[in-house]
Amino acid sequence: MTTAGAPFSSSLICGVRSVHFGVTNLVSTVEFFTQGWGLTEANTSDAVHLRGTGPDAYIVALQQRPQTEILRVDLLASDRAAVDALHARLAKAGATDLSAPKAIDEYAGGYGLTVRDPEGRLLRIVADDLRHADTQDAIDRPRKISHVVMNSSDSATVEAFYTQTLGLRLVDRSRRITFLNCNSDHHSIALVPGNHTALHHIAFEVPTFDALMRGIGRLREYGTNVAWGIGRHGPGNNIFSYFVGPENIPLEYTTEVQQIDSTYRVGAPDDWKPLPGRMDQWGATSPPSPDMVKAEHSVRFSPEPF
Numbered sequence: 001m002t003t004a005g006a007p008f009s010s011s012l013i014c015g016v017r018s019v020h021f022g023v024t025n026l027v028s029t030v031e032f033f034t035q036g037w038g039l040t041e042a043n044t045s046d047a048v049h050l051r052g053t054g055p056d057a058y059i060v061a062l063q064q065r066p067q068t069e070i071l072r073v074d075l076l077a078s079d080r081a082a083v084d085a086l087h088a089r090l091a092k093a094g095a096t097d098l099s100a101p102k103a104i105d106e107y108a109g110g111y112g113l114t115v116r117d118p119e120g121r122l123l124r125i126v127a128d129d130l131r132h133a134d135t136q137d138a139i140d141r142p143r144k145i146s147h148v149v150m151n152s153s154d155s156a157t158v159e160a161f162y163t164q165t166l167g168l169r170l171v172d173r174s175r176r177i178t179f180l181n182c183n184s185d186h187h188s189i190a191l192v193p194g195n196h197t198a199l200h201h202i203a204f205e206v207p208t209f210d211a212l213m214r215g216i217g218r219l220r221e222y223g224t225n226v227a228w229g230i231g232r233h234g235p236g237n238n239i240f241s242y243f244v245g246p247e248n249i250p251l252e253y254t255t256e257v258q259q260i261d262s263t264y265r266v267g268a269p270d271d272w273k274p275l276p277g278r279m280d281q282w283g284a285t286s287p288p289s290p291d292m293v294k295a296e297h298s299v300r301f302s303p304e305p306f
């Protein structure tokens, strides 16, 4: 699985920008994501928008709600023409709750549409949104969202939606997880086949292994300990540490994500057989804590309009 070719560029989607959460305690959740997780406030107009060190206008948005849930996942399209092309594809596929592309009247603006995936998750696809110019890495803070992983009770249908309609590429299939790619990162979206549709986890990229360890240290001082890790995954080859965030939100710091291109050979479960007793390459970590496993099945995607 070597890489030595052109970047994978056939996808109209080019990354995950941000995730909107409804939370029951907005004040303490904002405190966690700023003081513990390392994000900074970018805008507090209609929601608390928090940014990483990368160019994305924001990567987490938080709003007070009666229950903890994901309100929306925002995907980046390469440009306005890509938004229009995706709208045509989605309309042809009969996608649910599809809106016409238009100028977006909320923080970060841009041009985009909204749609629900086949299991009801609300997506915004946006281009030409606000980008930050100050993008210097910090020694201990996240840059961006690396990937979103979702449990799925109908993974074949959901996989077909993200690949055939939205144009992401299947890059690996392990025993438990299906990995989908849309830029140089090994995966940006992944599916865990099962019996429900909740969030599995959201991974935030930090620039280095040292930054990951410094982030772990800050979180420990904040009162949040590692719930799984530190380890190195098979598919994606990324270093990971997992945490149970506020209100059971499942979170990951990750770094050294494998960078791939169009020559990457799609992997199958037999390519990713773990060594006996191991859940990662190093074998240095215990399995996820029971609280982490619970969190990976706890936060639903809101079915309500947003």
Ligand SMILES: [Fe+2]
Pocket (backbone or CB within 6 Å): 147, 149, 201, 202, 203, 252
């Ligand atoms: Fe992950």
